[in-house]
Amino acid sequence: MTDAFREAFLAPADAExxxxxxxxxxxxxxxxxxxxxxxxxAFELAVVEVVTNVIQHGREGTRTRVELEVGHTPDGIRAIVTDDAEPADIDLASAAMPDSEDLGESGRGLALIALLVDEFRHEPLPHGNRWTLASTT
Structure with missing residues (x-):
């Protein structure tokens, strides 16, 4: 990743x-x-949503390690979020915004992320997950 910078932290379930x-x-x-x-x-919002999901759905009763790498190239932005939560069993292709009558406080994060970026991928790892987001400018 060109001009990447990285931030790694233990993510308690709070705003920090x-x-x-x-x-x-x-x-x-x-x-x-x-x-x-x-x-x-828009890209920042998508990354915040991924990190929020990792925190909310990470290992119950423990802190989840989150590593965030954000990089930029002449034509875009890319972020890789890696966590040590349980490997997620999700199908990003089936993520869709709920109907207006079904809107609650949750359940639309993955669909929102997909709307905000040009590329959104998830890869389960042996001890966590890798989330890749990219957008062109």
Missing amino acids: AIERVHILFEELAVRRPDLPAERRG
Whole structure:
């Protein structure tokens, strides 16, 4: 990944982990002021949603290690989120926004992420998961 920078942290189920993601994207804005703010903001929201899902659905009763790598190239942004949670058994292709009458507080995160980025992949690992997000600018 060109010009990648990395942030690794133990993510308790609180706002501190999400705040660290925002700080990382503030650094990206400084490094790449040419990235459209709207595109960068949508990408940041998608990454926050992935990290939030990892925290909420990680190993019950334990802290989940989250490693976030964000990089930029001349034509886009890429993020890789790696965790040590239980390997997720999900089908990203079937993620869809719920009907308006079914909207609750949860259940639309994966579909939202897919709408916000150009590429969204999940790879279960022997001891965790790898989530890859990418967008062109």
